[in-house]
Amino acid sequence: MQFIQPDQTAGPWDLVVVGSGFGALFFLHSYLQRHPDKKVLMLEWGRHNTTDWQLEQFQNSDIPPLTTFTNESPKSWNFTIGLGGGTNCWSGMTPRMHPNDFRLKSLYGRGMDWPISYDDLMEDYDWAERIMLISGPDDMGKMFPGAGNYPQKPHRMSAPDRLLKAASPDVFFSAPCAKLSEAVEGRSACCSNGSCSLCPTKAKFYGIDNMTFVFDNPAVQICTGARVRYIDAAGDTAKAVVFESGGRSYTVPAELVVLGANGIHAPFILQQSGITDGAPGAYIGEKMLALVEIFLDGLEHFDGGTSTTAVDLRYVDGPHRAEGGANLYWSENSFQWSGLRLEPPNRFREVLPVAITVEDELLADNAVVDTGGDLPKVVHAGFSDYAMQGLQRAIDKVPEVFAALPIEDVQFRRIEPTTDHLQGSLRMGTDKATSVVDPGQVHHRVRNLVVVGTSVFPTTSWANPSLTCAAMSLRLGRTM
Ligand SMILES: Cc1cc2nc3c(=O)[nH]c(=O)nc-3n(C[C@H](O)[C@H](O)[C@H](O)COP(=O)(O)OP(=O)(O)OC[C@H]3O[C@@H](n4cnc5c(N)ncnc54)[C@H](O)[C@@H]3O)c2cc1C
Ligand code: SF4
Structure with a gap:
């Protein structure tokens, strides 16, 4: 250099x-x-x-x-x-x-x-x-x-991923x-440590x-x-x-x-x-990132080859986008956002963390603003109704999308503070x-x-x- x-x-x-x-x-x-x-x-x-x-x-x-x-x-x-x-x-x-x-x-x-x-x-x-x-x-x-x-x-892919791929070969893929x-x-x-x-x-x-x-x-x-x-x-x-x-x-x-x-x-x-x-700064935004955990009955995860092993793409497009954002599901094969399952007996790996990205609608009032100082200010109202509706649909569809797995429970964890995309x-x-x-x-x-x-x-x-x-x-x- x-x-x-x-x-x-x-x-x-x-x-x-x-x-x-x-x-x-x-x-x-x-x-x-x-x-x-x-x-x-x-x-x-x-x-x-x-x-x-x-x-x-x-x-x-x-x-x-x-x-x-x-x-x-x-x-x-x-x-x-x-x-x-x-x-x-x-x-x-x-x-x-x-x-x-x-x-x-x-x-x-x-x-x-x-x-x-x-x-x-x-x-x-x-x-x-x-x-x-x-x-x-x-x-x-x-x-x-x-x-x-x-x-x-x-x-x-992990063991749950492989079942999902067999069930939905046209929409489920290694990431x-x-x-x-x-x-x-x-x-x-990659050693799959997830950092x-x-x-x-x-x-x-x-x-x-x-x-x-x-x-x-x-x-x-x-x-x-x-x-x-x-x-x-x-x-x-x-x-x-x-x-x-x-x-x-x-x-x-x-x-x-x-x-x-x-x-x-x-x-x-x-x-x-x-x-x-053209109003530079207006419309700043990003998609949403949320996390659910799927508790599995007798099936172990975390045996994949990288930290994000697979993606389900069935809802990345379709008429639902008129009402709420499109979404991706990805299998998280690391402990970046979630942990092992702690209840006894040894069920540590009987959980599939699933990250969900949801498209948001970019709005003019969300903006980078020049207030006359040394630094820009970002004014944003938070994720829109469009993204929230997309997230709700994505969560509601989890049992359908992951039906090939022995699901015991689905727990919504949180919306991440940022998806890291500007x-x-x-x-x-x-x-x-x-x-x-x-x-x-x-x-x-x-x-x-x-x-x-x-x-x-x-x-x-x-x-x-x-x-x-x-x-x-x-x-x-x-x-x-
Ligand atoms: C933690 C994290 C994880 C991410 N993971 C993914 C992922 O898995 N997949 C994915 O697709 N994207 C991911 N992203 C998003 C990705 O980093 C961005 O989409 C991408 O970097 C955007 O490219 P860019 O060229 O717009 O900006 P950047 O790559 O951010 O480049 C901007 C450059 O401008 C420089 N700069 C800024 N202001 C000035 C200035 N005033 N003068 C001179 N230089 C300046 C910066 O230092 C930087 O070099 C992630 C982001 C983060 C933070
Ligand atoms: S999981 Fe991430 S941090 Fe770990 S080796 Fe692979 S790329 Fe590197």
Whole structure:
């Protein structure tokens, strides 16, 4: 990696990239294949915290996310400020989105249609899966057209998972994930301990370790500790990026600006820049994550090959989405959110923890707000009725979905304070009155400003977003 000091950033640069998470890294990868001679400056607020540092310190970053914004909402938000962004803390779950996720408004009258389709992303989904060495099942194409060509074999399912797969082969699958099922050089296979934000075996994909072909690319110079404050734009053109470091301000002229600074800080940067077309910050949200435990009679779980072994996808799409959010069920094969069963005699493993993600509706009043201070404020009313209704349906359906198991009892545990996904705050669309960037993720007015990352998602869907974010960025980089 070629690190430079703030006073070495004067340029000139062909491209200034703000942030170094999923959106920025995958964009740069395909962009530099097409434009190997471009000079790129990466401005990253956080430090380069190696994966060994993260394990020793038991944290992903020395900048706690909660110190970077004020939160006026009943729920919390989570992310990493540091080189590699969310590729450090993420848990490596990588489902594709369903084709109908891109057509929520026209099919079910809710939310908004995406200005791109599943078909537009198919080639890049495949590419992103290869880059991240995703392990997954070869029958995934039953659910997501073209899927199933994974570079790593699927993880071993648990005993309950195997019964569920036999009963519902078309909707129940081994979970695709960026956690190795087979060791590769320098990285072990997943040992299923479930501390995936801090993976001790390096089985999980980390950008800083596994995308060195971007960080080490001779075209890329990296300045860490550089908090971008605003973009200096005139009319339809971004002229420069202004960042602060060590209490000083620096101005970097740029031909092209790629903003990949997460769903809270990217809109705040636009607000502080006075680039307020399309209401940056409005519609921030995420899907819901909830947990149930299924108590089993004589059947033991926790013998799977990774921490999240399987997914049931039967309700990720359907007419129910007109009333309440779509949902995913996943088998949790670790003790991250739940424990062993403690009643005697030895029934410790006779329980299946099931995580449920539920799509939420993004609403304009939920917003990142610039209050004139140093930090953005997030104002959010909590999960909407749409998500609550989806959750209730998902819980009611548990006996049906898991009917192949010897169910003794189902206990709802809780809604998690956050799903760790920031979405919607710089949404993409065809109408500049209701969206910030166009279908090519270019700002509707400032035409040399591109936004990457999950902030551009116009809906939450039920799916973990980072694979889709990576595929969108690859597509963008190879077409610009
Ligand atoms: C605990 C946890 C678990 C998760 N698990 C999963 C999972 O299993 N599957 C999944 O799909 N997703 C998961 N996610 C979500 C995933 O991390 C995000 O979807 C993804 O990182 C979003 O990519 P992004 O490019 O939008 O933002 P990020 O990856 O967060 O990148 C933003 C970058 O911008 C930098 N930055 C921010 N502000 C500034 C500024 N002002 N100046 C300069 N740089 C700045 C940040 O340091 C960072 O490098 C998880 C998240 C968390 C927190
Ligand atoms: S389950 Fe353990 S080994 Fe596997 S990715 Fe998570 S932390 Fe790493």
